[in-house]
Amino acid sequence: MKTTRSALRPTFRKSAKAAGVLATATIVGLALASCAAPGSGGTTAGTTATAITAEVTAADVAKLGDITLKMWADQAEEPLMKSVIPAFEKEYPNVTIDMTYKSFDDLLATTVNAAASASPPDVFQGNIGYALDGALVKAKLVRSLDDVADVYGWNTGTGASTLAPAMWDETGTTFGAGTLYGMSPISEVQGIYYNADKLKELGITAPTTIADLEKDLVIAKAAGEQPIMLGNSDQYAGTHIYSDIAATTQDPKDIATWIGGKAGSTFVTDGNKQAADTMTAWAKAGYFGAGYDGLSNGDAIAKFAKGDGVFFVGGSWNGASLTDGNFGFGSLASGGVGATASPWHISSKSKNAVAGIAFLAMLHTPEVGQEILDGGRLPVITDGVTGASELQTQTLDGLKATIAAGTQVGYYDWTATDMLTVMGGALQEVMAGRITSDEYTEKVQAAWAATHEAK
């Protein structure tokens, strides 16, 4: 009797338990399915903006009464804003600016949610590409600036081409052309920094083409120097070098088109394969030194600033780290790759859009342009702006050259949210000779297709 019971009970309990699990699973499953879908509350799209037909005057802004303009910006803007905000408040005395600064990572992570909230900032910075600007446009959270560009003449003059990355199609799926949704007063240019003292020792002049650079690399290597200082553990520094080369092995316009997500464009081109092969050859020849994948970009620039390495391939954003010492900058004659920094947007829900427009207009003036350059960065308006140091002037010249050459193609990672990871990782593999340049371009194209062809 005893044995029968003890033999029976576990089975019974087990099946009861199994039934319990099944029931629980069913209930949970049903509950999950029947509950309100995440985001179904939805975000209400803003009201259609009233287009402006003439430049906003102080009188127009005064009509708004005493207002507070809420803003969000990258903390890198703080030095610039310290002079712009008081100037703005002086010109428009009824406006008080309430500025919140965020680190770049914070800005990326929180801006979309803030813009979608019930009380969004009136004016805020986004970032070019699908992760941030694309989401803002798709959810109709930012005001179109076409009317502003027309009225203020942004579409003409030196800064005109820099607007393209902030232009989107109706659905927020491709950018580079279409409706303007943002404006950045700041530009960036990629190029090659060199240690001027070492060039002198080696008896070479600053390279102006990739072919020149390649010759210099041989000389530097033979002299026992590390030719190019590279820190690629964050996976992105290598892509800057790659894009500088790739801009010379194909028509730069094709790169911009591909980044913009135009249907039918492809990364699997001879130019891209050739650029990848060059990277592999340089890595194999030891031009990047050993262990570049284990060094962070920040550590690499610090080493270069201390005198390690002859060249550093980066961009104008690195200039601030290279103020001590004799460093020079050259974008390649083919035009170093350049791009526009984080654009400013006006919330589509803002009741004070007119004041926001006045603020953006002020950012887009030669006076502010000069302040941007004085602060060590590059303005989109280059006319009537002069550099204070040799390195600044060289960087500004580099920017002008890229704008003239039409190589302001932008960054590869704009094209898909995971492109930085995919391309950065694949480039590490191709440089180490673990995959071929064919496989590299196909991997990159597959990530592009996942974003642009599925939708």
Add this chain to the structure above:
Amino acid sequence: MTSLHRTADVVVAPAGRRPRRAWSRYNWTSLIYLAPALVFFVVFVLYPIWVSAQTSLYVYDGLTPSVWAGLDNYVTVFTDPTLRDALLHSLFLLIFYAFLPVCIGLLLAGAMSRIRIYGLTLFRALLFLPQILSSVVVAVAWRGLLEIDGPVNALLRFVGLGSFATSWLGNFDTALPSIGVVGTWVEYGLCMVLFLSGIATIDRSLYEAARLDGAGPVREFFAITLPALRPQISIALILTITFALRNFDLIWNTTRGGPGTSTTVPSLFVYQDAFQNRELGLASALAIVLTLVILVVVGIVQWLVREPKEVNR
């Protein structure tokens, strides 16, 4: 989900045996004392898990209305080869994050309890230090140590092993084990402290008896210390395995999953999908799967180190 089920199990079992009477007798006032912690637990643990489970069944960018996806996200999780590789990397890291720290912890604790060391408290504190440091600090420090010109390689060159010098975190073959070593360094202190406290509770007379029977230090360790530490080993394994499988910060701050994809782990993709790619559904599905994997692995290990049933002698 699993934690929900577990809770239900615990409450239902006694009620089943003594229906109704137990409920009416139940001391409801005790709930008042539990309430604050319970509310906290529900709001900050159960509810987020619930929302994750729900989100995992949708395609959702966190912004525009979500679209029902059924189990599509889970299908992606199990079929995407990059995610499968990431899971394998995590399982490999278990050796370094859980197995080695427990072994080293046992060795140190065994030695410390036996030998009278002058300034024991100081050594214990120093050895525990890695556990207290912020993981970002640990990552940055080790990145410097393991660099091509870093101290580790300098040491190798000094002792004539220069041919082994490499960029440990930048080399496709050494990156994953190197991150593993960092994990070992972080975790062994915790294990050691757990085991030391366990050893303190062992009756000293057992050792005396063993010694009288002629047992040496090794025999003593395996016959008395190790079996007595079973509960501590079990806890150490739970903590280290959980740390290993959800490890993100060390990898993000050393290699970002590189070079190539040689050090990717699931939690890296959870972060990227949720915060960079705005694919909250896929990120949630991956997170849920990761949680279940952790529960299963911890469950298996717990079963392996369980107290043996009383044996009739």
